[in-house]
Amino acid sequence: MGNTQKSLSELALYLDAELIGNADHMISGIADLQCASSSELSFINQESYAQHLATSATGAVILNAEFADKYDGNKLIVSNTYLAYAKISALFESLSLLAVGIHPTAVVAASANVDPSASIGANCVIGENASIAPNVRLYSGVSIGDRASIGENTLIHPNVVVYHAVNIGKNCVVHSGTVIGSDGFGFAPSREGWHKIHQLGAVIIGDNVEIGSNCSIDRGALGNTVINDGVIIDNLVHIAHNVKIGKRSAIAGCVGIAGSANIGENCTVAGAVAINGHIDIADNSHFHGGTIVTKGNTEAGVFASATPMQEVKKWRRNSVRYTQLDDMANRIKQLEKQLKALLPSESDA
Numbered sequence: 517m518g519n520t521q522k523s524l525s526e527l528a529l530y531l532d533a534e535l536i537g538n539a540d541h542m543i544s545g546i547a548d549l550q551c552a553s554s555s556e557l558s559f560i561n562q563e564s565y566a567q568h569l570a571t572s573a574t575g576a577v578i579l580n581a582e583f584a585d586k587y588d589g590n591k592l593i594v595s596n597t598y599l600a601y602a603k604i605s606a607l608f609e610s611l612s613l614l615a616v617g618i619h620p621t622a623v624v625a626a627s628a629n630v631d632p633s634a635s636i637g638a639n640c641v642i643g644e645n646a647s648i649a650p651n652v653r654l655y656s657g658v659s660i661g662d663r664a665s666i667g668e669n670t671l672i673h674p675n676v677v678v679y680h681a682v683n684i685g686k687n688c689v690v691h692s693g694t695v696i697g698s699d700g701f702g703f704a705p706s707r708e709g710w711h712k713i714h715q716l717g718a719v720i721i722g723d724n725v726e727i728g729s730n731c732s733i734d735r736g737a738l739g740n741t742v743i744n745d746g747v748i749i750d751n752l753v754h755i756a757h758n759v760k761i762g763k764r765s766a767i768a769g770c771v772g773i774a775g776s777a778n779i780g781e782n783c784t785v786a787g788a789v790a791i792n793g794h795i796d797i798a799d800n801s802h803f804h805g806g807t808i809v810t811k812g813n814t815e816a817g818v819f820a821s822a823t824p825m826q827e828v829k830k831w832r833r834n835s836v837r838y839t840q841l842d843d844m845a846n847r848i849k850q851l852e853k854q855l856k857a858l859l860p861s862e863s864d865a
Contacts, residue, residue, distance in 0.1 A: 520544065520608055524576055527557070528592055530607070531600050533578070537590030543575055545608050546601070557604065561597040578604070614653050625662075643680065661697065667723065679735065685723035685745070693730040696721070700734035700741075700757025700775060713737060715757060722746070728753065728769070737775075750787075762799065778812075 521544045528535035547556040549565060552574035559578035560566060569577065569587045576590035578600050584593050594600040614635040618624060622640040630636065630648040637655045642648065643662035653671045660666065661680035670688040678684065679697025690696070702713035717736020721743045727733070728751035735741060735757060742760045743749075750769040755761070759773050762781035767773075771785050774793030779785070783797060786805035791797070795812035803809060804820035813819070823834070 522607060524590055524592065527576075527604065527607075531578075531592060531594055531603060533592040533594045533600065535590075535592055536584075537576065541575055541590055546605060547574070549574060549577070559597050559601045614655060637674070649686070664697075673729075679719075681718040682721075682735070683718065684721045685725065687724045688721060689726040691727065691729040691731075691751070694727055694732070696727075696733045697735045698732060700737055702737050702757065702775075717741065717758065719743070722763070725749075731755070734759075734775075744781075756793065768805070 521542050523539065524535055524537065524541045524543065525539035527543060542555065543557045544555045545557070547553070547558060549558045549560065549568040549572040552558045552572060554573055554575045556574055557576050557578065558572065558574040560569065560583055561580070566583060566586055574589070576592060577587055578592045578594060578597050579587065580595060580597055581593060584591060592600070614637055616633060616635050618630065618636040619638045619640065621638045622636045622642070624630060624636070624642045625644040625646065627644045628642045628646045628648070630642065631650040631652070633650045634648045634652040635654065636642070636648070637658065639656055640654050640658045642660045643664065645663045646660050647665040648660070649666060649668040651669045652666050654660070655672065655674040657675040658672050659677045661678055661682065663681045664678050665683045666672070666678070667684055667686035667688065669686055670684055672690045673692040675692050676690050677695045682697040684690070697719045699715045702715060703710040704713055715735045715737050717738055717740045719733055719735050719741045722745035724745055725743055725747050727749045730751055731749060731753045733741060733743070733755045737757050739758055741755065741758055744761060744763045746764040747761050747767070749767045752770050753767050754772045756773060756775040758776040759779070761767070761779045762783065764781060765779055765783040765785070767785045768787040770788045771791070773779070773791045776794045777791050777797070778795070779791070779797045780799035780801060782800050784802045785791070786803055788805055789803045789807045789809065791809040792811070795809070798813050798816050800816035801813060802818045806822045807819055808821050809819070826834070
């Protein structure tokens with residue numbers, strides 16, 4: 517796919533864009549404005565990048581009507597340039613093709629059901645009664661546990677581990693190093709130490725879900741951990757047992773979600789957010805990076821916590837003041853009481 521070439525007329529038809537320029541000009545890739553060559557396509561969706569239009573050697577630019585007059589070369593005019601860029605990127609995907617069939621070094625249980633159109637890479641392992649649907653691609657070293665199910669057109673990158681009884685839907689992408697279905701963190705304390713609570717649920721992942729690299733998604737303790745359709749998850753995210761994430765929500769890198777949290781639909785969770793367990797997050801909730809979510813919310817909104825970066829001496833002074841807030845609040849209450857005692861009451865007026 518790395519050798520793909522498309523004419524601007526083909527790209528215009530694909531994007532339903534207005535083409536101004538040479539319809540026969542051939543494009544072989546995408547690059548940013550500053551370093552693009554004449555055979556590459558660029559895009560612009562912010563005013564700050566307009567300064568590069570005059571000096572760019574790009575073969576064509578995707579832009580909207582607002583910027584169309586600022587560039588005299590080949591251009592594809594669309595209403596949403598970032599979405600157009602996303603669609604075009606699929607045409608120039610450089611991932612190596614995986615041969616259809618089962619690689620001779622793969623180990624596939626006799627009871628597994630592997631569709632003939634699936635591609636099973638080197639050193640993959642597929643367990644007993646596992647199900648691999650049509651056009652699934654498993655790159656090298658992927659391990660699929662017993663009774664697991666992988667839906668049609670799903671792509672799993674090298675060295676992903678899918679535990680037993682996990683269900684992954686259609687058109688999903690799972691990146692390298694991710695583990696789906698490991699045990700949730702469940703232990704019962706006793707005088708003798710910790711007694712493991714065996715995790716008897718599974719993980720259910722819907723359709724059109726993308727999961728980044730080195731994520732850990734725990735199986736449920738009794739019920740299932742559920743990732744619904746259209747969810748996107750960045751790298752290094754931990755999703756604990758029995759968490760539920762609603763449709764089309766987006767989870768950025770280094771987020772930790774504790775057990776049995778219920779996140780609604782169309783939510784966005786920025787990087788390094790920590791979400792407490794056993795709470796409900798309303799649909800269309802949005803959390804800024806680093807937010808500590810200790811309680812749920814019933815209405816949509818935008819939420820943030822943690823102090824912004826500041827000079828370290830000022831931060832130390834403010835940290836001390838923070839520890840004094842409770843004492844200061846009590847003193848203010850006492851002063852209010854004293855002031856109220858000194859002021860004449862309404863009956864004295």
